[in-house]
Amino acid sequence: MESRDSGALRISALRRRLLDWYERNRRDLPWRRSRDPYAIWVSEIMLQQTRVAVVIERYRGFMERFPTLVSLALGSEEQVLALWSGLGYYRRARLLHKAAQFVAAQHRGNLPATAAELRALPGIGGYTAAAIASIAHGEVVAVVDGNVERVLCRLEGWSGVKGRAAAAHRRSLEELANRLVSPDRPGDFNQAMMELGATVCTPRNPQCLVCPIAAHCTTRGEHKTPPRPAMLSREVAHALAIRSGRRGRAGKHEDQILLERRPAHVTVMPGLWQLPVLQDAAVPESVLRMTVRHAIMQVNYYVRIRTVEEKEVDSLTEKAGQRRWVPLAEAGQMALTGLTRKVLTRAHLLPVEPAIAQAAD
Ligand code: SF4
Secondary structure, rough: OOOHHHHHHHHHHHHHHHHHHHHHHOOOHHHHHHOOHHHHHHHHHHHHHOOHHHHHHHHHHHHOOOOOOOHHHOOOOOHHHHOOOHHHHHHHHHHHHHHHHHHHHOOOOOOOOOOOHOOOOOOOOOHHHHHHHHHHHHOOOOOOHHHHHHHHHHHHOOOOOOOHHHHHHHHHHHHHHHHHHOOOOOHHHHHHHHHHHHHHHOOOOHHHHHHOOOHOOOOOOOOOOOOOOOOOEEEEEEOEEEEEEEEEOOOOEEEEEEEOOOOOOOOOOOOEEEEEOOOOOOOOHHHEEEEEEEEEEEEEEEEEEEEEEEOHHHHHHEEOOOOOEEHHHHOOOOOOOOOHHHHHHOOOOOOOOHHHHHHHH
16 A cells, blocks of 8 residues: 555656646647636636637637626627627526626625635536636646546546446545645646646547656556447528628628527527528428538537528528528627528638537537
């Protein structure tokens, strides 16, 4: 059995190796240039389940429009959702906005400094609270996101767990992470663990030969994970209805597209704008414009898009919410669903944003 001293030595060697590696290999990401708790908060929420390349694009625009927590609190939900468009998982944006309003009203616009206080705020979970407190304020508290969980499981040779045992597994992970976190540089240590998971200890093909903590790792490769639930398949169809040559706000002739707002009571993407849904998902080949695969959670949607004339709109589509003919330039600034943005981009009706076009909804 390992003595307390040798255990402590091993932990301090792991910290040193990881932090040295991070110094040399850290990616220059916009949110890493700031210690502003608000900026860290926004980036951490955006990064949940969304690729870094996509977040970089949206983070800059969001921070230009809402540079402070108070400016976010004063913005409308419509503005927030429009800037979030393409990042997907819009519930995150709504919770971020509501939490900003709460902090503006209850804490004079200042985020609390400790992880415990942050966790008590609506919309801030344990992971986000630990990230803000350690990076912005140097609190010695470990972050355990999906990347860190994978690294820890591989270090210890633990299998991933689902179901009843998940809570105990989670506690073990947090205990281990809090033993490992550097007391001198907790923010850098947490970011280094997340960076290692994102770039070296990746879900598939971990780069163990160049891993800075391979000497401490039990598995040196992939660990056992619970089987993934099978993806479901659904087929839907949407209408691309465009009318041309209307005079826009600037007095110029511009094409307009018909968009429909999803009702406020639906659970998925309430209030976002989408292309009208066709009554019949079986679109004849002669009028099929494109087919798009779009994944939302565990469902692969196979989406057929057909062009619809203005006079056919009422007879071919199902009206489920408020509709508007919108100039294309304005549509790009609206809170569109990820699928709608993807379709309009592929149809060359919106400018191409490759990273965003691939984002999950
Ligand atoms: S040695 Fe391999 S499996 Fe272990 S932490 Fe490093 S990259 Fe991950």
